[in-house]
Amino acid sequence: MLGLAGILVMCGAPAAPQLLPLEPGILAPRVAxxxxxxxxxxxxxTRVQESLKQEVPIVMLNEGLDGAQRTAQDLALHDPRVRAKLRATSGEPLRNEVFDVRPARQxxxxxxxxxxxxxxxxxxxxxxxxxxxATVAMVDVDTRTVVAVADLPQMQPDIPKNLxxxxxxxxxxxxxxxxALGRKPSAEQATMAEMKTSLNNTRCERSQHLCVAPTFLVGEKALWAIVDxxxxxLVGVQWTNLGASQTPKITEKTIQDSAIMAQLCDQVPSIxxxxxxxxxxxxxxxxxxxADVRFRDQLVLHSAKLVDWHVSYSGKQAFGYSDAVGCPLFSTAAVPAYQPPSISDLRDGKGVIGFAIDQEFRHPGWPQPCSYNYHSRYEFYQDGRFRVVAASWGRGCGNDGTYRPVMRIDLAGDQNHAAAWDDASWKPxxxxxWALQTDTTAYNADGYLFRILDGAGRGYFVAPGHGQYTPPPKNDHAYIxxxxxxxxEGDADMITxxxxxxxxxxxxPEKFIGASPEAIDGAHLVLWYTPQLKNSDxxxxxxxxxxSRVTASGVYTPKVWACEAGPMFVPVGSGQ
Structure with missing residues (x-):
């Protein structure tokens, strides 16, 4: 999910009657x-075949690298921890490729x-x-040292421009x-080509191949071309309905927001x-x-963040995007930030009860079809409660989508005890x-589903969304x-x-549980929260x-029907 330079929309001219009879989910014969x-x-x-003959079998990244990047790549590829991944245990060379070399961020x-x-x-x-x-190597080019190497199974870095x-x-x-289009398209008419995807019952899904989805917009429809x-x-093509739109089409825009980089990507403000x-x-x-979140000088969270947005469409023939959100430049965010987060008061009928930090991430063409707008919000209350929230403001590439944001919440303490409510008592x-929150999930009398305590009995109850908040959905239907x-497993930035x-x-997150779950009683714990948000037009x-709606001034302004989800953490008194 590379940082987008913008979204180019080139709507073709085929008439609607040519498109309507097409059935979704047309698989290609997989002929090169x-x-x-x-x-x-x-x-x-050709470069892949040449690499397989080399001592170090890997396609290196060459174009656009400066001296430091070339040095870092060379040092990484000579590290024995990296080289161990480049060949099979029997010695045969494997297909490997450097996808990115970039400056490390804080x-x-x-x-x-x-x-x-x-x-x-x-x-x-x-x-x-x-x-x-994937393998991620952190390289100090001044000391010519490979500081760390991380192996990341079943994960894919973001693809380079040539791919x-x-x-x-x-x-x-x-x-x-x-x-499907009724004509041969040009390269300029493809958008979203860098976003990784999968299509159920294809090799993208079963064999975990590297697949992406160039997308072509035609009126109120989008044609997805899933490429292995x-x-x-080509794996196949599929139409989605975008829904009627009054949004005017725009041309490509370049994201060059140096202020965001300077204020938030290269510095660490505090509150x-x-x-x-x-x-x-x-x-x-x-x-x-x-990070380093404290309430009344007591550490509450090591960190919390929004790792991914998984967006799927079309039910049983599920396909879609995995979106990252983050810095606008020198990052892998497909949906970047445009301005600093807003910090606002939280109020009830009597006055201020806390504050919220809200960060918007959006495509430059939003709310145009096949553009996305996400929000990451953290709410902190004067009574010690806090909530981690992910919100979608649409619009997306279809009117039958499900959004699944993956939140990682790194809890303070190394002697924690987790328990879930089982309809009668707290079960350690x-x-x-993991557990799935459903429409029939039972909560305790106060609406809590989990409890996490330290050795002294201090900690938090966890309340998933189940109707206590105004925006939809009425139930988060979260995987926890x-x-x-x-x-x-996530202290640093994560790839998809x-x-x-x-x-x-x-x-x-289930990858970090695996076939042999570790003991967690009396341990440093991480809670992962993945709600399921269904869109509707x-x-x-x-x-x-x-x-979009036309204002009295004769200009377009977005009209938003947001949805949001996230757990509330409520303090437990000592000994409770």
């Missing part, structure tokens, strides 16, 4: 196009990479096609795309009010992160596990995971943690939706 039609991909595969630095606070570190991201995994162009070539050369970059073929002290910053791809969780803390379109618990029932 002629090489003459896909020169970028053909050249890329949000990338953990205790393990503390040396980077005083050094000049770069982050080298490598994708391993053979097992669909984005290759995906577009494959899409526009496919007869299925031409047939592992095999170099001290209403009994709370905390720091916050924009990360490269994990949204607005709050002794090992890592509790895992034992490990620094490599899970596929876009799973409708079960496989949203990403039905008049009177709009949710997670946006459109």
């Amino acid at each position: 196009p002629p090489q003459a039609a896909i020169p970028e991909y053909a050249a890329h595969m 949000s990338d630095i953990t205790d393990e990479t503390a040396a980077c606070r005083s050094g000049r570190c770069l982050r080298v991201e490598i994708y391993h096609y053979a097992d669909n995994s 984005e162009q290759a995906a577009i070539e494959i899409a526009i050369s496919a007869p299925e795309v031409e047939q 970059l592992t095999d170099g073929v 001290d009010r209403d009994g709370w002290k905390l720091s916050y910053m924009l990360t490269s791809s994990d949204g607005l992160r709050v 969780w002794s090992t890592e596990q 995971y509790v895992t034992r803390h490990h620094p490599e 943690i899970g596929p876009c379109c799973n409708t079960n618990e496989q949203q990403g 039905t008049p009177g029932q709009e949710a997670c939706w946006a459109d």
Whole structure:
């Protein structure tokens, strides 16, 4: 999910009657196009074949690198921890590729990479096609040291520009795309080509290939061309309805917001009010992160952040996007920030009861179809409560979408005890596990579902959304995971943690539970929260939706029907 330079919308001219009879979910025969039609991909595969003959079998990133980036890449590829991933255990070379080399941000630095606070570190991201995994190396180019190497199974870094162009070539050369559109499209008419995707019951889903989705907008419809970059073929095409829109079309806009970079991506502001002290910053791809959160000088959270947005469409033939949110430049955020977060009072009928930090992330064309607007909000109350919230303001690439934001909440304390309400009492969780909140979930008398205490009996009740808030939905329908803390499982910025379109618990955090869950009683715990938000453009029932309206001044202004979800944490008194 590369930072978008903008969204180019080129709406074609096929009449609606040509589009309506088309059935969704047309799978292609997976035949490779002629090489003459896909020169970028053909050249890329030549480089892949050449790399497999080398001592270090990997396609290096060459274009656009400065001296420091080249040094970092070279040092990373000579590190034995990285080299161990480049060949099979039997010695055969595997297909590997460097996808990105970029300066490390403050949000990338953990205790393990503390040396980077005083050094000049770069982050080298490598994708391993053979097992669909990634390696991230943090390299100090001044000391010529590889500070840390992290192996990330079943994760995909964001693709470089040449692969984005290759995906577009494959899409526009496919007869299925031409047939669906009624004409052969040009490369300029493709948007969203850098966003990774999957299509259920295809190799993208079963074999975990690297797939992306160039998208073509035609009137009130969008044609998705799902491209498998592992095999170099079109997987299939699918139409979605965008819903009627009054939004005027725009041209490409470049995101160049240096103020955001200077104020929030390269610095760590702090807040001290209403009994709370905390720091916050924009990360490269994990949204607005709050850290070192204290209430009345008692540490409450090590950090909290919004790791991913998973957006799926079309029910059983689920397909969609995995979106990252974050800094506008030198990041992997597909949906970037445009301005600093707003800090506002929380009020009830009697006055101020706390404050909220709200950060907006949006595509430059929003609320145009196939543009997204997300919010990350943290609410802090004078009585010690706090809430972590993810909100969608639409509009998206269809009117049948489900949004699943993945929130990571790193709880303070290394002697914590978790328990879930089982309709009669608090049942301790002794090992890592997950639960699904449903319409029939039972809560205690105060509406709480979980309780997390330290050894002294202090801690928090956890109340998922189940009708106590005004914006939809009435129920978060959240997947809630509790895992034992490990620094490599999210202390630094995370790449895409899970596929876009799973409708079960496989949203990403389950990877950190695995087949052998660890003991968590009396441990440092992380709570992952993934609600499910359904969009709608039905008049009177709009949710997670946006459109444009003409003002009295004769200009367009967005009309928003937001949806939001997130747990409230309520303090437990000592001994309760």
